[in-house]
Amino acid sequence: MPKRVAYTAKIEFIQILDENGRFDAALAEGGLADEQAVALLEHLILCRHYDEIAFKLQRSGRMGTYPQNKGQEAIAATALAVTRDDWMVPCYRENPALFLHGLPMEHILLHWMGDERGNQIPEGVNVMPISIPIGTHMLHAAGIAWAQRLRQTGNVALTYFGDGATSEGDFHEAMNFATVMRAPCVFLCQNNQWAISVPREKQMASETVAQKGLAYGAECVQVDGNDVYAVYHATKAAVDRARADGTVTLIECLTYRLGDHTTADDARRYRDPKELEAWTKRDPILRLRTHLTAKGLWDDAKEAAAQDAAKERVARVVKNAEGIAKPSTDDIFDYTFATLPDGLRAQKESMRTHSLALEPGQETLRRAEAQHA
Numbered sequence: 500m501p502k503r504v505a506y507t508a509k510i511e512f513i514q515i516l517d518e519n520g521r522f523d524a525a526l527a528e529g530g531l532a533d534e535q536a537v538a539l540l541e542h543l544i545l546c547r548h549y550d551e552i553a554f555k556l557q558r559s560g561r562m563g564t565y566p567q568n569k570g571q572e573a574i575a576a577t578a579l580a581v582t583r584d585d586w587m588v589p590c591y592r593e594n595p596a597l598f599l600h601g602l603p604m605e606h607i608l609l610h611w612m613g614d615e616r617g618n619q620i621p622e623g624v625n626v627m628p629i630s631i632p633i634g635t636h637m638l639h640a641a642g643i644a645w646a647q648r649l650r651q652t653g654n655v656a657l658t659y660f661g662d663g664a665t666s667e668g669d670f671h672e673a674m675n676f677a678t679v680m681r682a683p684c685v686f687l688c689q690n691n692q693w694a695i696s697v698p699r700e701k702q703m704a705s706e707t708v709a710q711k712g713l714a715y716g717a718e719c720v721q722v723d724g725n726d727v728y729a730v731y732h733a734t735k736a737a738v739d740r741a742r743a744d745g746t747v748t749l750i751e752c753l754t755y756r757l758g759d760h761t762t763a764d765d766a767r768r769y770r771d772p773k774e775l776e777a778w779t780k781r782d783p784i785l786r787l788r789t790h791l792t793a794k795g796l797w798d799d800a801k802e803a804a805a806q807d808a809a810k811e812r813v814a815r816v817v818k819n820a821e822g823i824a825k826p827s828t829d830d831i832f833d834y835t836f837a838t839l840p841d842g843l844r845a846q847k848e849s850m851r852t853h854s855l856a857l858e859p860g861q862e863t864l865r866r867a868e869a870q871h872a
């Protein structure tokens with residue numbers, strides 16, 4: 500029997516605005532309008548400033564940990580490709596997209612300050628809490644998308660994750676489930692080349708992340724993730740397909756983490772400074788600013804106004820986040836059990852918990868427990 504080809508595939512790469520300022524007008528047709536691009540640049544400037552202030556809050560002991568988004572701000576363009584009713588199911592490095600989709604900026608600060616209220620998303624904002632466990636949320640996204648299909652809402656779920664997350668079983672299960680069930684889900688990988696200190700080539704043997712989706716029958720595409728026009732183009736096409744007939748897409752955005760993994764990391768220990776230098780030149784904000792300036796849509800006055808507005812807004816956001824009333828100590832007890840076990844009830848009422856370690860002998864606790872016995 501002659502051999503035949505059972506399957507062939509290719510992965511397209513999309514870039515509209517490159518790092519040298521070349522712009523593919525034909526591919527950009529029907530995409531971001533000029534005024535959208537200008538508003539997007541203002542938003543990216545705001546998010547970069549927010550990121551710098553969040554970093555400083557951590558360094559000055561006012562926040563626990565923080566993963567900088569610096570360099571990956573073009574992800575904001577995805578928010579223009581969905582409607583307010585579509586769902587965003589994020590990882591932890593997508594602030595610019597979440598803010599555009601309606602998440603109040605205070606929430607991310609509260610989350611990293613260790614305040615649970617940062618995860619209580621306001622009603623009507625279709626954003627899930629950020630996910631620290633790598634990859635688990637992609638399954639939630641597949642489930643949310645399936646629910647949209649069953650309920651015939653016409654809405655889609657868009658989930659974000661890193662290159663490292665595609666080595667997790669959850670990624671493969673989520674892709675398989677979504678494609679088999681035709682759940683209107685868009686999987687968007689921010690391939691920033693690193694998973695903490697593990698470079699992409701030590702993380703996976705596949706040439707692209709995008710090709711991983713081929714095995715599941717998804718549409719797969721790779722884009723320049725520092726090019727807002729390309730990110731928008733690919734996301735809009737994927738969202739439209741998902742909404743139309745449940746086609747699932749895996750988008751790989753090639754980008755770079757310009758900061759450390761988190762404030763608990765020092766990337767100088769494992770990253771070549773030349774690599775950082777090369778990617779700094781591909782900065783998505785720099786690229787968009789240069790392009791809009793060349794088109795006469797941006798100038799020094801607009802830049803200064805955007806910087807001032809960002810400073811004023813972020814100062815207000817920090818004030819709100821730090822000024823929030825202290826949570827009730829009851830919160831420690833109230834969200835696990837429908838009916839509190841006696842020991843915990845005693846702790847709640849006496850306000851003395853084991854973790855406070857005020858009293859190694861736990862005398863007060865024993866007395867409180869005896870009272871409630």
Ligand SMILES: Cc1ncc(C[n+]2csc(CCOP(=O)(O)OP(=O)(O)O)c2C)c(N)n1
Nearest residue numbers: 592631632633661662663664691693694695
């Ligand atoms: C299930 C799980 N395993 C390990 C970790 C520890 N961890 C935190 S971030 C990270 C790397 C993630 O890399 P990537 O998915 O590329 O995202 P990036 O941080 O680069 O945005 C790991 C392994 C975790 N949070 N969750």
Ligand SMILES: [Mg+2]
Nearest residue numbers: 661662693694
């Ligand atoms: Mg990564």
